[in-house]
Amino acid sequence: MANYHPSDELLMQFSAGQMPNALGIMVACHLETCHHCNRRIKVYEQLGGEIMQDTAPVEVGSNVLSELLLKLDKPETEESSAQKPYASVDPRIPRPLSRFVPSYFDQLEWSGMSRSIKEFELPISDTQYSAKLYKISAGKELPVHTHKGNEFTLVMDGSFSDKAGDYHQGDFILADTQTVHQPKAADNADCICFAVLDAPLKMTGFFGRMLNPFLS
Amino acid sequence: MSQDQTDTAQSFDDLIIIIAQNKDRSAFIQLFEQVSPRLKAYAMRCGASATDAEEVVQEALLTVWRKAHTFNPKTASAITWLYTIVRNKRIDLVRKERPDLITSDDLWPETYTDNEHLENEVESDLNVNIVRTLLHGLPETQRQIVYKVYFEGKPHSEIANELDLPLGTIKSRLRLAMKKLDTLAKEQMTWLIIILLTNF
Numbered sequence: 001m002a003n004y005h006p007s008d009e010l011l012m013q014f015s016a017g018q019m020p021n022a023l024g025i026m027v028a029c030h031l032e033t034c035h036h037c038n039r040r041i042k043v044y045e046q047l048g049g050e051i052m053q054d055t056a057p058v059e060v061g062s063n064v065l066s067e068l069l070l071k072l073d074k075p076e077t078e079e080s081s082a083q084k085p086y087a088s089v090d091p092r093i094p095r096p097l098s099r100f101v102p103s104y105f106d107q108l109e110w111s112g113m114s115r116s117i118k119e120f121e122l123p124i125s126d127t128q129y130s131a132k133l134y135k136i137s138a139g140k141e142l143p144v145h146t147h148k149g150n151e152f153t154l155v156m157d158g159s160f161s162d163k164a165g166d167y168h169q170g171d172f173i174l175a176d177t178q179t180v181h182q183p184k185a186a187d188n189a190d191c192i193c194f195a196v197l198d199a200p201l202k203m204t205g206f207f208g209r210m211l212n213p214f215l216s
Numbered sequence: 217m218s219q220d221q222t223d224t225a226q227s228f229d230d231l232i233i234i235i236a237q238n239k240d241r242s243a244f245i246q247l248f249e250q251v252s253p254r255l256k257a258y259a260m261r262c263g264a265s266a267t268d269a270e271e272v273v274q275e276a277l278l279t280v281w282r283k284a285h286t287f288n289p290k291t292a293s294a295i296t297w298l299y300t301i302v303r304n305k306r307i308d309l310v311r312k313e314r315p316d317l318i319t320s321d322d323l324w325p326e327t328y329t330d331n332e333h334l335e336n337e338v339e340s341d342l343n344v345n346i347v348r349t350l351l352h353g354l355p356e357t358q359r360q361i362v363y364k365v366y367f368e369g370k371p372h373s374e375i376a377n378e379l380d381l382p383l384g385t386i387k388s389r390l391r392l393a394m395k396k397l398d399t400l401a402k403e404q405m406t407w408l409i410i411i412l413l414t415n416f
């Protein structure tokens with residue numbers, strides 16, 4: 001069970017359906033295993049229902065019902081089948097992300113300049129956020145760095161720690177411009193995380209720039 | 217809270233259950249008449265054109281027809297269930313032209329809704345009433361910002377510009393509103409129940 005959760009504000013935005021793309025996927029991944037946040041989502045969905053109930057109604061054209069009635073008996077089209085998750089997915093990949101990760105973690109084409117950290121670009125970036133997986137090798141430590149913007153991280157496998165805590169599978173962590181940290185993967189396993197960033201990282205260490213896997 | 221509201225909510229539940237059990241068209245038409253103007257209003261406040269909003273309404277009600285058997289009044293009120301359906305249809309309408317974008321099914325896989333065994337009937341009933349009471353009890357300034365989050369999904373800086381208020385004020389108002397709502401998510405908040413009961 002996760003110990004680090006999305007903020008209430010993010011959960012509200014998610015329930016409002018106002019969190020598209022990468023960050024939404026990340027919250028959905030966290031929700032897959034977090035009962036605590038699922039309960040909150042239920043409250044914010046109830047709030048959405050009440051807000052909809054409060055909205056001044058707008059008249060609906062008379063053709064809408066008649067068209068709809070004609071559709072009722074038609075068989076359901078299988079549109080959603082076009083979006084089946086990849087056939088062979090790593091069980092460590094949460095279901096909402098599985099459609100976007102083509103293979104097992106070990107078979108992905110990881111890239112990166114350093115042996116301690118590798119990345120894999122995810123095809124769900126947009127103008128606001130970029131999304132990737134990254135892998136910190138067991139026992140390795142990243143250079144001390146701070147962030148120009150927000151960096152959301154979801155731990156998918158292994159664990160890492162920094163001065164503020166230890167993070168395990170399912171934990172949802174936000175680092176912002178105030179955070180200066182030096183994440184270190186646990187000694188026993190590589191740590192694989194899903195990251196969503198709203199601005200490139202800015203390393204503070206001497207070799208930071210060289211090692212920074214997030215600079216494009 | 218008026219008696220009318222309670223009756224309406226009750227009848228949505230009944231209509232959906234009748235649709236589920238009997239594929240009853242007249243119940244469906246009745247439900248359509250009652251809810252479609254609000255579903256359309258919701259989609260439009262979220263930025264859809266009138267035409268797109270009507271498409272969202274059609275898609276949402278088609279899902280109601282097909283998925284009525286998945287409605288469980290023990291885990292969600294009818295209006296909450298309808299809200300989640302129309303919310304998802306609105307998201308998917310935007311994505312129809314852009315297959316690279318995520319869909320509502322990515323965000324809310326159906327498997328989640330299948331195992332909602334954690335909530336019991338009494339608790340869920342209370343929550344619905346508390347949410348309604350608290351929403352209406354929020355000061356106007358806080359409620360305005362909550363509405364903007366739901367309908368417009370705007371960044372706080374944009375809300376601040378629109379309302380001509382400092383960003384800090386927006387953030388603190390939202391935080392206050394959320395704090396009140398958050399208390400709901402925590403169980404054993406008996407004082408909320410007391411507030412609720414004294415409102416009857």
Ligand SMILES: [Zn+2]
Nearest residue numbers: 005034036037
């Ligand atoms: Zn959580």
